[in-house]
Amino acid sequence: MSATPAKxxxxxxxxxxxxxxxxxxxxxxxxxxxxxxxxxxxxxxxxNLLTTAVIGISLALPTSFYLLLDNVRLVSSGWDGSLQVTxxxxxxxxxDDAFTIAKQLQTxxxxxxxxxxxxxxxxxxxxxxxxxxxxxDALDENPLPAVIIVHPTLDSADEKDIxxxxxxxxxxxxxxxxQYDSQWINRLLYLLDIVNRVIIxxxxxxxxxxxxxxxxxxxxxxxxxxAEIEITKLFGGTDSFIQRPFLYSGLWYGIFGSLIxxxxxxxxxxxxxxxxxxxxxxxxxxFELIGLGIGNSLMMLGIGVTLGLIGxxxxxxxxxxxxxxx
Amino acid sequence: MxxxxxxxxxxxxxxxxxxxxxxxxxxxxxxxxxxxxxxxKSTLLRLIAxxxxxxxxxxxxxxxxxxxxxxxxxxxxxxxxxxxxxDHRLLFDRTVFDNVALPLVIAGYRHQEIKxxxxxxxxxxxxxxxxxxxxxxxxxxxxxxxxVARAVVHRPALLLxxxxxxxxxxxxxxxxxKLFEQFNQVGVTVLIASHxxxxxxxxxxxxxxxxxxRLLSNSTSSQEDSE
Ligand SMILES: Nc1ncnc2c1ncn2[C@@H]1O[C@H](COP(=O)(O)OP(=O)(O)O)[C@@H](O)[C@H]1O
Ligand SMILES: [Mg+2]
Numbered sequence: 001m002s003a004t005p006a007k008x009x010x011x012x013x014x015x016x017x018x019x020x021x022x023x024x025x026x027x028x029x030x031x032x033x034x035x036x037x038x039x040x041x042x043x044x045x046x047x048n049l050l051t052t053a054v055i056g057i058s059l060a061l062p063t064s065f066y067l068l069l070d071n072v073r074l075v076s077s078g079w080d081g082s083l084q085v086t087x088x089x090x091x092x093x094x095x096d097d098a099f100t101i102a103k104q105l106q107t108x109x110x111x112x113x114x115x116x117x118x119x120x121x122x123x124x125x126x127x128x129x130x131x132x133x134x135x136x137d138a139l140d141e142n143p144l145p146a147v148i149i150v151h152p153t154l155d156s157a158d159e160k161d162i163x164x165x166x167x168x169x170x171x172x173x174x175x176x177x178x179q180y181d182s183q184w185i186n187r188l189l190y191l192l193d194i195v196n197r198v199i200i201x202x203x204x205x206x207x208x209x210x211x212x213x214x215x216x217x218x219x220x221x222x223x224x225x226x227a228e229i230e231i232t233k234l235f236g237g238t239d240s241f242i243q244r245p246f247l248y249s250g251l252w253y254g255i256f257g258s259l260i261x262x263x264x265x266x267x268x269x270x271x272x273x274x275x276x277x278x279x280x281x282x283x284x285x286x287f288e289l290i291g292l293g294i295g296n297s298l299m300m301l302g303i304g305v306t307l308g309l310i311g312x313x314x315x316x317x318x319x320x321x322x323x324x325x326x
Numbered sequence: 327m328x329x330x331x332x333x334x335x336x337x338x339x340x341x342x343x344x345x346x347x348x349x350x351x352x353x354x355x356x357x358x359x360x361x362x363x364x365x366x367k368s369t370l371l372r373l374i375a376x377x378x379x380x381x382x383x384x385x386x387x388x389x390x391x392x393x394x395x396x397x398x399x400x401x402x403x404x405x406x407x408x409x410x411x412x413d414h415r416l417l418f419d420r421t422v423f424d425n426v427a428l429p430l431v432i433a434g435y436r437h438q439e440i441k442x443x444x445x446x447x448x449x450x451x452x453x454x455x456x457x458x459x460x461x462x463x464x465x466x467x468x469x470x471x472x473x474v475a476r477a478v479v480h481r482p483a484l485l486l487x488x489x490x491x492x493x494x495x496x497x498x499x500x501x502x503x504k505l506f507e508q509f510n511q512v513g514v515t516v517l518i519a520s521h522x523x524x525x526x527x528x529x530x531x532x533x534x535x536x537x538x539x540r541l542l543s544n545s546t547s548s549q550e551d552s553e
Contacts, residue, residue, distance in 0.1 A: 025434040032431065043419070228417050234375070235429040235480075236405035 029241065037248035040221070041256075048253075051217045055253055056260025058210050059304050062203035063296070064265050069195060071289055076188055083162075087148040087169060088177045095119055098146040101174055105150060110165050113151040122147055128282060145176065207307055214253050214311025218246050222319045229323050243316040250312025251305060258304035265292055327353040327484065327515045328374060333383035335369055335539075343369040345539045347383070351517065353483075356510040358526045359519045361536035367519035370536070371486045374517070375407055376400050388483060405433055408477035408514075410487035414469045416461040422448070422472050423457045429480040447475040451505065467498040474502065478509055485509060487518045496525065503529055 041048050089098055095118045105114040117125070122144045152165055162180060169178045222229070232242055269291045280287040292300070330349035336342045343366045351357055359367045372378045374387055376395060385392045388406060395403050408429075416425050426447055430440045448454045451471035461469055470490070477485055487506065491499035503518075503525065510516045520526055526533055535542040 028436065029434055227415065231415055231417065231428065232432060233401075234377070234404065234409050235432050236401040236403070236407075237432045238401040241401075241432060 030244065033244035034248050037245040037252060040245065040249060041252050047217070051213055052253060052256045052260060054213050055210050055257030055304065055308070056264060058206040058213075059257055059261035059300055060264040062199055062206055063261060063292075063300055064268065065195075065199045065202070067265065067269075067290070067292065067296075069192060069199065072188075072192060074290065075285075075287055076192070083152065083180070085150040085152060085162075085166060085169065086179045087150060087172075087175050088179070089145045089148065089174050090176045091143075091145050093146060093174045095146055097174065098148060101172070102148050105148070105169075110152055110161070111150055112153045115149045117147040117149065119144055119146045207303075210257070210304075210307045211311040211314070214250055214308050215315040217253070218249060218312045218315035219319050221246060221249060222315070222323075226323060229320070233323070239320065243320055246316045246320075247309060247312050250308040250310075252308070253312075254305035254308025255301070257308065258301040261300060261304070262292065262297055327351050327355070327388060328517075329384075329386045331384040331386075333373070333380050333385055335366075335373060335378065336381045337378075343539050344373070344380070344536075347541050349534065349541065351515065353515055354510070354513055355532065356507065356516040356529075357518070357532045357534060358529070359517065359534045359536065360521055360523060360526060361542070362521065364538075365536040366539040367521075367536055368488050369539075371488050371517065371519055374484075375409070375486060376403060405429075405480065406483045408480065408482035408485045410473050410477045410485070410490040412489035412492035414461075414473045416469055416472055416476075418461050421458050421460055422453060422464070425461065425472055426475045426479050428476060433480060443479055443481075444475075447479040450478075450508075451475045466493055467501075470494060470498070470502060471505075474505055478514070481514075483515060485514050485516045487516070487520075489520055490518060491520065491522060491525070499525055500528075 089101070093101075095116070098116045098118070102114040102116050105111050119142050123142050126144060150169070152162065166178045166180050169175055229242055269289055273289050276287070276289050328349065328351040330347045333344060333347040333349075334342065335344035347370070359370060361367055369378070373380050373385060373392075376392060379392070390403065417428070423444055426444045427440050430443060435443070445454065445457075448457055451474050453468060453471055453475065456464060456468065456472075461472060464472065470493075473490070477487070485506070490506075491502050494502065499522065506516050506518065507529070533543070
């Protein structure tokens with residue numbers, strides 16, 4: 001009995017070193033498989049690049065649609081809530097009269113704010129927006145009326161009250177026409193909802209495509225390295241040892257595919273950024289395209305890696321078993 | 327080391343490749359298995375390595391009853407065996423070094439140890455200078471020797487060779503057999519399937535003759551005729 005403690009600690013120690021030895025070996029074999037699969041990737045650059053490019057595009061498509069949707073939502077969220085009624089005044093109403101009318105309107109309880117766009121300003125804006133600058137220059141007279149932008153205190157949901165307000169405004173003798181543009185915002189929101197669903201369906205299909213592509217590429221790799229797998233089995237390679245490099249190949253496909261997707265999206269966004277900013281300037285908006293950002297980039301990487309691993313795992317499970325000897 | 331007791335082997339098609347084999351091979355022995363093509367030589371080796379499983383009887387290898395070795399344990403079981411084949415089965419996209427290192431990499435040896443052992447094995451077969459060549463650049467005899475080095479690099483207790491000299495000329499075959507003998511002399515049990523009777527007889531070792539799946543004779547370099 002008295003001898004056991006020392007024995008015990010020695011036993012514990014040897015268990016510990018054995019565990020450490022196994023862990024080191026496990027780590028070593030993983031590192032070897034990781035490097036080996038990268039080497040295999042470099043050995044068949046064209047095939048692997050093609051596969052990776054397809055994965056990259058498949059990841060980039062739904063991601064960029066989402067991004068576009070995000071941007072549109074961001075823009076339209078500025079419009080929603082701040083609905084407005086545009087009053088086109090009669091052609092013979094002067095700018096001064098327009099200001100007087102606007103002041104009167106502001107006393108109305110249903111109206112929060114009324115701003116005048118002078119005839120000259122309306123023309124200038126139209127010229128830059130329409131591109132008909134030359135044609136308009138040729139005219140002696142400004143053909144555009146002054147405009148009053150009315151922001152009602154009402155909510156866009158109170159369609160009845162808004163309709164009543166519009167009839168009331170249209171009855172004013174100086175007003176030629178009152179336009180209320182919230183319907184299209186509502187339509188836009190519905191449309192965005194539909195687009196969102198379409199993107200979800202598309203993403204699912206493309207994710208499936210990535211699984212198939214990775215699975216098929218791994219299947220071919222297994223087939224090409226059949227002799228090696230047979231020999232490895234003969235010399236006592238375990239299943240996990242044999243499948244490890246193939247799983248890591250899937251990992252690399254995921255990583256490089258995500259990288260390509262990221263590049264595609266970033267370059268496209270860069271190309272769009274300038275024109276979008278110009279357009280925003282026209283609308284006196286400081287809107288700027290939102291890019292991928294770190295969070296979305298990491299999420300895309302995560303999805304790419306997951307798909308790569310699942311695809312290769314399915315392929316390995318299906319095709320490695322078939323190779324003799326057991 | 328190896329004991330067969332009333333062993334039968336039928337392939338899934340119903341083809342009886344081995345019939346009622348009784349056999350005892352001592353540890354450290356060097357034994358030839360001979361017989362015509364289709365006699366069952368390869369099948370015998372395959373059963374020992376658990377590439378196929380026998381259908382009746384009992385096989386004991388290195389103290390282990392093969393029936394009790396579960397599929398999951400087969401890889402560990404095979405790490406005590408070295409293999410040689412007629413068609414070399416080298417990996418042509420890897421260097422000689424990497425080919426020979428394979429059994430060690432599988433067993434999880436460290437790089438230093440792998441290097442040491444591969445060098446020693448290649449030195450044994452006089453191919454140290456070709457370490458970084460690809461198998462394509464080697465002659466048939468050299469490829470065969472790479473196969474030998476790979477078969478023994480992990481110091482297996484048992485070496486199984488299936489027609490290892492089938493593609494070699496007599497002089498090279500003889501060299502290969504002498505190489506096997508050297509490994510045998512340091513304690514490796516060696517089992518060689520071959521139909522090259524002339525050479526086998528000259529080696530003066532025990533010869534097991536198979537015919538149509540039956541054990542015909544079991545003698546030490548006798549004058550037995552395989553016909
Ligand atoms: N995978 C297999 N399936 C069915 N029959 C086989 C298989 N392998 C070998 N055989 C049959 O088993 C018998 C013995 O074959 P084998 O052991 O290869 O003989 P040897 O190596 O002596 O030429 C032959 O009749 C052969 O046709
Ligand atoms: Mg054979």
